[in-house]
Amino acid sequence: MGEERVIGQPRPIRDAASKVTGRKAYVGDMSLPGMLVGKLLLSDRPHARVLSVDTSEARTMPGVHAVVTWEDCPDVRYNSAQRMIDAQVPLTERVLAREVRHVGDRVAAVAAETEEQAMAALRAIRVTYEDLPAVLSIDEALAPGAEPVHGTSNVVGVLEKGDKDIEAHLAACPHVVSGSFSTPPIHQGAIETHCAMANWSEEGKLTVITPCQNSFAYRVILAQIFGLPLNRVRVVVPAIGGGFGGKLEMTIEPVAALLSRKARRPVKMVLSRKETIMATRVRHGSQSRVRMGVDDQGKLLAIDVDCETNTGAYAGSAFNVAGALLENPFQLYKAPYVHVRVRPVYTNTVPGGAMRGYGGPEVYFATECMVDRAARAIGADPVEFRRENIIAPDSLNEEGVPRGNPRPADCLERASELIRYEEERRAKKPGDDGGRFAWGIGVAVGSHGNNCHGVHRDVASPMIKMNEDGSAVLYTGSHEMGNDTLGTQAAIVSEVTGVPLDQVGIVASDTDTVLWHIGDYASRGTFVICAGVKRAAELMACELRREAAPLLGCDSSEVVLRDGRAMRGDGVPEVTLREVMIHCQAVTGRELCVHVTYEAPRGVCSYGAHAALVRVDRQTGEVRVERYVAVHDVGHVLNPLMLEGQLEGGIAMGLGYALSEQVSFGPDGRPVQQTLGRCGMPRATDMPLDLRTDFVCADGGEPDGPWGAKALGESPVVPVAPCIANAVSDAIGVDIHDLPMDPARVLEAMGRGEES
Amino acid sequence: MEPSGMIPVTLTVNGRDYPLLVPRTERLLWTLRERLGLTGAKCGCGTNDCGACRVIVDGVARNSCVLLTRNMEGKSIETIEGLSDGLTLHPIQQAFIDAGAVQCGFCTPGMIMSAKALLDSNPDPTEEEVREAIKPNLCRCTGYVKIVEAVLLAARRMREADGENSAHAVAATGGVSA
Numbered sequence: 001m002g003e004e005r006v007i008g009q010p011r012p013i014r015d016a017a018s019k020v021t022g023r024k025a026y027v028g029d030m031s032l033p034g035m036l037v038g039k040l041l042l043s044d045r046p047h048a049r050v051l052s053v054d055t056s057e058a059r060t061m062p063g064v065h066a067v068v069t070w071e072d073c074p075d076v077r078y079n080s081a082q083r084m085i086d087a088q089v090p091l092t093e094r095v096l097a098r099e100v101r102h103v104g105d106r107v108a109a110v111a112a113e114t115e116e117q118a119m120a121a122l123r124a125i126r127v128t129y130e131d132l133p134a135v136l137s138i139d140e141a142l143a144p145g146a147e148p149v150h151g152t153s154n155v156v157g158v159l160e161k162g163d164k165d166i167e168a169h170l171a172a173c174p175h176v177v178s179g180s181f182s183t184p185p186i187h188q189g190a191i192e193t194h195c196a197m198a199n200w201s202e203e204g205k206l207t208v209i210t211p212c213q214n215s216f217a218y219r220v221i222l223a224q225i226f227g228l229p230l231n232r233v234r235v236v237v238p239a240i241g242g243g244f245g246g247k248l249e250m251t252i253e254p255v256a257a258l259l260s261r262k263a264r265r266p267v268k269m270v271l272s273r274k275e276t277i278m279a280t281r282v283r284h285g286s287q288s289r290v291r292m293g294v295d296d297q298g299k300l301l302a303i304d305v306d307c308e309t310n311t312g313a314y315a316g317s318a319f320n321v322a323g324a325l326l327e328n329p330f331q332l333y334k335a336p337y338v339h340v341r342v343r344p345v346y347t348n349t350v351p352g353g354a355m356r357g358y359g360g361p362e363v364y365f366a367t368e369c370m371v372d373r374a375a376r377a378i379g380a381d382p383v384e385f386r387r388e389n390i391i392a393p394d395s396l397n398e399e400g401v402p403r404g405n406p407r408p409a410d411c412l413e414r415a416s417e418l419i420r421y422e423e424e425r426r427a428k429k430p431g432d433d434g435g436r437f438a439w440g441i442g443v444a445v446g447s448h449g450n451n452c453h454g455v456h457r458d459v460a461s462p463m464i465k466m467n468e469d470g471s472a473v474l475y476t477g478s479h480e481m482g483n484d485t486l487g488t489q490a491a492i493v494s495e496v497t498g499v500p501l502d503q504v505g506i507v508a509s510d511t512d513t514v515l516w517h518i519g520d521y522a523s524r525g526t527f528v529i530c531a532g533v534k535r536a537a538e539l540m541a542c543e544l545r546r547e548a549a550p551l552l553g554c555d556s557s558e559v560v561l562r563d564g565r566a567m568r569g570d571g572v573p574e575v576t577l578r579e580v581m582i583h584c585q586a587v588t589g590r591e592l593c594v595h596v597t598y599e600a601p602r603g604v605c606s607y608g609a610h611a612a613l614v615r616v617d618r619q620t621g622e623v624r625v626e627r628y629v630a631v632h633d634v635g636h637v638l639n640p641l642m643l644e645g646q647l648e649g650g651i652a653m654g655l656g657y658a659l660s661e662q663v664s665f666g667p668d669g670r671p672v673q674q675t676l677g678r679c680g681m682p683r684a685t686d687m688p689l690d691l692r693t694d695f696v697c698a699d700g701g702e703p704d705g706p707w708g709a710k711a712l713g714e715s716p717v718v719p720v721a722p723c724i725a726n727a728v729s730d731a732i733g734v735d736i737h738d739l740p741m742d743p744a745r746v747l748e749a750m751g752r753g754e755e756s
Numbered sequence: 757m758e759p760s761g762m763i764p765v766t767l768t769v770n771g772r773d774y775p776l777l778v779p780r781t782e783r784l785l786w787t788l789r790e791r792l793g794l795t796g797a798k799c800g801c802g803t804n805d806c807g808a809c810r811v812i813v814d815g816v817a818r819n820s821c822v823l824l825t826r827n828m829e830g831k832s833i834e835t836i837e838g839l840s841d842g843l844t845l846h847p848i849q850q851a852f853i854d855a856g857a858v859q860c861g862f863c864t865p866g867m868i869m870s871a872k873a874l875l876d877s878n879p880d881p882t883e884e885e886v887r888e889a890i891k892p893n894l895c896r897c898t899g900y901v902k903i904v905e906a907v908l909l910a911a912r913r914m915r916e917a918d919g920e921n922s923a924h925a926v927a928a929t930g931g932v933s934a
Contacts, residue, residue, distance in 0.1 A: 012853045019861030020849035020868060022796020022836035029795035189896045191800040191808050191862040241798070241862030242896050273801045482860030482897045641856040648899030649859065676894060677805035684887040684900040691901060 005562075006491040006501055007707055010641035014487030014506075015480070026239045027211050028195045028270045035197070036065055038259045038269035039118040040252065041108040041125055042279050043100035046134035046348040046669025047147070050098050053108055054126040061124060063117035066263035069108045070096045073258065076225045080249040081317040081353070083217045083519060084456060090315035092150050095225060095254040100129070101149055101313035102348050103669045104278025106252075111259040111267045134348040136665050138287055138308045141347045149313060149346035156311055156318040156344040161326050162398070166339035169302045173293025176302075177373045180289050181366035182738045183721075184662035185282035185310060187679045188355050189653075192241020193276040198256035199266035205232045206257055211240040213248045213479050214519030219511045225254050226261075230511075237509035243481040244653070245354030248521050249316050251280045274674045281353025282663050284321050284344075285310035286362040292374040293337075300374060300389040302337040305329050307363060311344040312351035318344035321352065323455065324522075325359025329367055330398045331447040331605050332408060333389045338398065349665050354521060356650070360448050360718040361657055365739060368444040368722030373735065381425075382726065383416050383443055390445065393699070404604050404703050407633035408445050410696040411609035415443065418629040418692045419611035429615075438616045439626075440731025445609045446718030450527035450711045452518070453603035460524075460532025461515035463595035464493060464540045468585050470564060470577030471503035472540070475595075477517020478529055479509045483713075484642045485525045489533045491639070492706065496537035497544060498561030499577060515595060523606065523713030526638065527705050532598030534706045539594040544577065547584045547592070551575045601704050606715045608632040610651075610723040612688075616731040618750065621743030623659055623728055627690040632715060635701030636708035647693050647716045654720020656682045660740050680740065763826045769794065770838030776825075784820040784828055785809040788835060796836035796865040800894065807893030810866035811835045817873035819892065836865035839872065847917070848872055851910035852903070859897035867893045871907045879915055883908065 018024040053069040073096050079089040097105045108125055112118035133147035140146060141154035148154055163169060170176055196210040206226060212218055215235040223233045240247060252269050260267040271279065286309045293302035307325065311318035322342040329340050344352075375385035390409045397403050416422075421441065429439035452458045463475040474493050480486045486506050494501040507513055518524070545559035548566035552559060558569045567574035584590060613627040630651055637643055660680030664672045673679050701708025725736040728746065734753035738745060762777040769792060778787055788794040788811070800808035802821050809821040812834040839846040845853070848871050858864050867890055874881055874889035881889070886907045887900070895903065 010856070012856050013858050013861075015861070016853040016858045017845070017849075019858045019864045020845065020852045021840050022794075022865040024861050025795070026798070026862065028799070029789075189894075190860070191806055191894060191896055192798070192860070193800065240860060242860040244896065270799075273803065273805075482858075484859075642859075645856045645859060645898050645902045648901040649895075649897045650899070652899035653896065675803045675805055676801040677803065681894055681896065682899075683892075683894065684890045684904065687887075687900050689883075691899075 004495055006495045007638055011487060011491065011639050013482065013484040013642060014490065024239055026192060026241050027197060027209055030197065030209065031268065032197065032199060032266040035266040035268055036111040036113060036263055037115045037118045038109055038111045038256050038267040039122050040106055040255060040275060040279065041122050042275065043103055043105040043107050045100065045129060045131060046103050046136065047132040048100050048129035049132060050100060050107060051128040051130050055108065058110060058121040058124040061117065061121045063113035064110060064121045065265060066111040066259050067108065067121065068096065068258050068262055070094065070098045072262060074225055074227065078221050078224055079315055080221065080251065081320055082221055083214065085220050090156065092315040095258055102350055103671065104350055105313065106255060106279065109255045109259055111263045134669055136348055136669055138310050138345050138347065141345050149348060154346045156315055156346060158341065158343050159322050159326050160341045162339035163337045166302060166304045166337055169337040170291055170293045170304060173301050174296050175294045175377045176291055177370060177377050178289065178291040179370055179373060179735065180737060181369065182287040183285060183362045183365055184664065184739055185285040185350065185352060186657060186661040187277050187282055187663055188244040188246030189679060189681050190242025190244055190246055193271045193273055194247065194252055194280050195270040196253045196256045197266060197268045198253065198260040200261050205234065207234045207236065208253050208257060209236045209238065210253055211247055212237055213243045213481065213521060215479065215509050215511050216477065216517050217519050218250050218253060221250050222254060222257060226257065234512045237479050240479060240481050244356045245358065245521065246281055248354040249281055273676055277663065277674055278350060278671055282350045283355035284352035284362065288363065288366045290366045290370045292370050294374050294378055296378065298378055298380045298385055298388050300333050300335045303329050303335050303367065305340045305363060305367065307342045309342060309344045310347055310349065310352050312347055312349045314351045316351050317353050321354065321359045325363045327449065328360055328363045328447065332391060332445060334391055348669055350663065350671060356653060356714045357448065357717040358714060360446060360714065361654065361721060364446045364718050365721045365725065368719065369725050369736065372726045372729065383412065383421055386412055386445060405699060405701065406605060406607055407696050407698060408447065408607035408609060410698060411607055411631040411633050412445055414631040414694055414696055415609040415611045415629045418631065418694065419613060419627060421611065424613055436618055438618055438731040440616065440727040440729065441613050442723050442727030442730055443609065443611045444719040444723035444726060445607065446715060447605045447607045448523055448713065448715035448718055450604045450606060451524045451600045452522050453600050457518060458528060458600045459518060459597050460529040461517065461595060461597045462533045462536045463515055463593065464536050466581055466592040468581045470499065470581050471505065472497060472499045473505040473507060474533065475507045475514045476533065477509060477514045478525065479520045481520065483525065483646050484639060488530060488638055492530055492533045493537045496534060497541050498563060498565065500564050503564065523711035523715065525711065525713065527604055527710045528600045530706045530709065531704065532596060535598045536594055536596045539596060540592065543592045543594060544580060547588060548575060548580045551580060551583055604702055604710055606632065606634055606711045608715050608719055610719040612723050612727045614724060614727040614731060616728055616746060621747035623724065623741060623746060625655065625688040625724065628688040629692045630716060631694045631696060632712055633696050634712045635705050635710040636697055637695055638707065638709045643695065643712050644693060646712050648691065650716020651720060652682045652687060654717045655686065656680055657717065657739060658721040658724040658741060660742055662740055765826050765829050767828055767833060768831065769833045770835060778825045780826060782825045784823040784825050787825040788820060794835050794837050798862055798865065800862065807870060808863050808866045810869040810893065812869055812873050815873065815876060817870045836868060839868065847914050848875065848910040851906040851913065855902050855906035855909050857898060857902040857906035863893055863895045867895065867903055871910065875911055875914065879911060881911060
């Protein structure tokens with residue numbers, strides 16, 4: 001480390017100038033000749049059979065070019081979260097529904113010349129429904145005799161991992177604590193609403209332009225729906241105005257395609273915020289029961305987690321999120337006996353999909369709150385208790401595989417230091433004596449995986465070509481979501497090949513021009529994709545050295561590439577990469593283009609420890625975060641500026657989850673929160689004034705990561721809610737079980753405390 | 757459909773006049789985006805909640821998604837497209853880049869317009885004043901920390917530049933140039 005010229009330097013995001021000038025073209029800003037406006041008719045009831053859809057009037061209205069209902073759809077059921085062409089996943093969804101399963105389900109759609117015409121036509125569509133019983137919560141869905149949302153049972157499946165004898169192990173523990181927890185669905189809240197453009201060529205090729213996180217998966221599903229070979233479906237992602245998992249699963253794209261096919265015109269659909277909340281995806285809600293067994297010396301012996309996730313109306317991510325959730329309780333503590341069971345459950349609510357953290361924030365809220373209670377059961381300090389039980393570097397995971405270089409213990413130490421844990425724990429605060437304000441301090445630790453090793457294909461396939469002037473182009477499947485994944489990849493190419501950073505171009509996230517890409521989720525960008533790009537860049541560097549060697553009169557192994565030049569080891573003589581490439585083209589007679597298919601050699605985790613100092617208003621129940629600390633283990637830091645920003649953003653998202661965000665459903669199945677203002681997302685004034693972040697890196701970072709780097713990605717969201725909950729519990733002396741900890745709930749908890 | 761006679765209105769946007777005929781109910785954001793091709797202002801909500809559509813009207817940052825276009829006659833409207841002359845960036849834009857305040861970028865134009873309205877009226881704001889000024893703007897990527905830093909950085913740079921300009925002005929009138 002330390003030799004790098006580009007890697008490790010603070011760099012703003014690559015397309016920052018386009019974004020600050022407003023010139024970045026997002027999908028909603030684009031248009032095509034003859035383009036029509038597409039609008040959706042959504043179900044206003046949670047569960048009903050569609051008996052008839054009368055479109056006769058709508059079809060004849062001015063400007064209307066196409067009206068589509070289930071009768072226009074190919075008779076294909078699909079899974080909106082399918083990733084691979086050969087994946088075995090439950091197929092429960094249709095482009096337009098014959099049986100609506102949630103308020104916001106797609107019933108019909110219109111394409112017209114103007115938005116007003118499309119809206120008018122929607123109002124003229126008459127739908128006759130036959131209402132069916134609806135289940136609006138996990139408990140209702142699991143009740144005996146509940147109406148099944150699909151098939152015969154509302155349990156999509158049962159995922160289980162770990163020690164089957166957990167009951168016996170718990171029974172043998174001197175101390176056992178238990179608790180029940182719930183977390184709500186929330187809106188992913190990207191500021192860009194869902195949108196898509198679709199166009200069929202006269203030759204029968206479908207092009208979809210959409211801000212999604214998984215272009216190749218969308219291609220697979222669109223090809224299935226419309227019965228096309230993959231060469232006749234192109235998915236292009238020019239820009240994404242925020243993803244956070246909400247744009248990982250396909251939602252409106254096949255509707256736009258259906259409209260375009262019928263109208264024989266390009267169709268653009270831009271959802272309103274209300275539609276994005278009701279008709280796309282939310283974070284899975286969850287409920288869980290956790291038990292932990294501890295010995296007298298403070299050793300955590302057993303963890304049992306039994307959890308249900310609310311997967312809503314369609315299977316989508318049901319198994320993916322539950323599967324990721326399942327792994328988390330094994331990642332942080334040395335407890336010898338761990339058992340987890342997760343059951344995704346159908347309900348007649350907005351489908352649960354992916355959201356940053358992907359099961360982690362849900363389960364860590366429960367387990368990290370329980371760790372505090374386990375510490376309390378034996379009279380131990382929560383930090384000390386974690387210190388004793390947390391995993392160490394060079395240890396083995398539950399399957400006996402080396403964990404690599406996990407540093408949650410270092411994160412915890414640094415976070416305790418930054419929050420001044422020992423001092424603050426002892427300090428008297430105004431109000432401590434029963435006045436209006438109660439003060440509390442809390443910590444929580446979390447983890448998040450970096451890849452899909454052992455679950456399914458876990459590869460990156462970047463390609464690099466050289467231009468004849470010595471500049472280069474990187475072809476990558478990555479979707480830029482704002483974390484500078486593309487800029488980091490370009491920096492890696494520059495670092496390794498010596499092509500100056502401003503001479504590395506990028507072509508990205510276009511299924512016709514880049515090699516197959518697995519999609520951007522699971523925080524894979526650094527540990528897998530960047531490692532793959534580094535490998536490809538090393539291959540290109542070999543080619544450049546080979547071509548430069550005869551010009552320099554030396555062996556290729558002696559050639560150094562730097563600053564757009566190739567030189568002999570001692571710096572003399574040197575040639576420009578332009579000269580190398582002209583020689584390559586004119587004399588050697590070859591073009592330089594390399595690609596790799598890089599597979600991650602193992603699964604790794606990133607870690608973070610958070611600490612918070614909170615003030616609870618006993619009169620109003622309001623929680624104010626006075627100081628917040630987050631320290632993360634991401635191995636070697638590739639770009640400190642963007643990592644800090646990503647961490648701060650994750651904290652904000654976690655604070656919303658902890659304190660204010662939810663999507664709840666009324667008795668009629670409608671989401672109560674239908675505007676951004678009601679979703680509870682934090683604003684600038686909600687952020688703690690005293691916010692301290694740091695990164696730890698020891699012993700070269702993470703083995704197999706590029707320069708020892710691994711993800712930040714999703715991990716910052718994970719520890720926030722339990723950290724705040726533990727601080728609030730510390731303040732008011734009552735345990736917290738449910739999110740969000742809004743004022744009403746905190747008051748309710750305090751009331752509970754007084755009763756007990 | 758509501759009665760929608762077209763209304764003539766002349767919009768003044770970034771110093772240019774645009775004579776238009778618009779429906780009575782048309783809101784400024786759609787006029788800017790659909791009629792004038794100024795797509796820097798974004799629609800994140802349409803309900804006055806997120807600030808992605810913020811523009812400056814007569815010196816005040818407003819959400820254009822709830823402003824009726826027909827009420828904008830005679831008012832001076834500034835959008836993100838008016839900030840840069842195409843050669844150099846406005847200091848706030850440059851500070852957003854330098855401070856790492858840009859991620860997905862969808863909230864960025866609106867955020868910058870809130871910042872500009874603040875700094876136009878208050879060249880030396882406190883951190884709390886900056887937070888208050890961008891409170892109407894939702895951002896889901898950054899946690900606002902680097903955005904606040906960017907606005908404070910821009911304010912400092914603009915004050916320094918003003919100081920230098922005054923020094924140059926003194927020099928030009930007979931002082932000694934540095």
